[in-house]
Ligand SMILES: [Fe+2]
């Protein structure tokens with residue numbers, strides 16, 4: 001089996017596992033999803049290397065999948081979080097983001113904040129551009145964590161940036177109330193930048209530190225919670241625990257739009273993961289399919305290293 005085929009087949013297998021039986025899988029194939037959603041993550045946009053044009057090209061391709069809306073898992077801009085980042089550099093990167101996503105004007109885009117989106121080097125904490133709140137605003141979010149509902153799916157967007165890869169107490173209380181308020185028959189998809197549960201966390205950092213508390217909370221609402229999406233790792237992995245799928249959907253930027261290093265299995269890969277994005281199909285009965293689409297981000301005009 002070619003690698004590309006495997007990557008495409010693997011999520012289907014994972015999705016089928018959730019159906020608790022092949023008969024159910026056969027029935028489901030005949031049923032149309034209630035929602036088709038694109039999950040992009042880790043775009044890491046910046047003006048160099050023709051990256052905005054390369055990103056726009058990918059967005060145009062995603063649109064052909066006839067998605068209902070977009071989810072964006074954060075690290076939208078390359079990096080605002082390092083000590084030496086100036087105000088001008090932060091603004092320049094967000095400008096690239098604003099201009100690029102014009103390509104999906106007319107689509108709803110629901111984002112979460114990634115660790116690289118936040119400018120901690122602002123002159124003071126009172127600066128309007130400091131930290132997570134500004135990143136949330138620039139990403140078009142109503143708050144650094146929020147929720148919305150489409151059909152019989154409830155979407156919860158989390159922020160693990162303000163409390164050391166954990167939800168802060170205020171957000172945890174909010175999440176508990178959110179899950180309580182979701183009626184039976186409505187299913188929950190959560191999106192965070194850092195994975196709540198991950199396979200690749202064995203060798204790559206970034207898993208939520210409050211994962212034990214979260215899995216206990218999900219158990220309490222096991223009739224509702226179905227999917228957790230994440231990025232951050234730039235690695236494609238999937239885990240399953242107690243009825244919940246955890247899809248960590250690689251990175252649109254692969255090796256940050258560059259050719260890679262000695263760990264890259266192929267050009268633009270981060271380790272063994274190619275650049276890509278996921279298409280999710282969400283069904284009325286709470287089942288889900290997550291397909292990772294590998295993309296070609298090579299660009300002769302990019303001047304890659
Ligand atoms: Fe990233």
Ligand SMILES: [Fe+2]
Pocket residue numbers: 075114115116193231232233
């Ligand atoms: Fe990240």
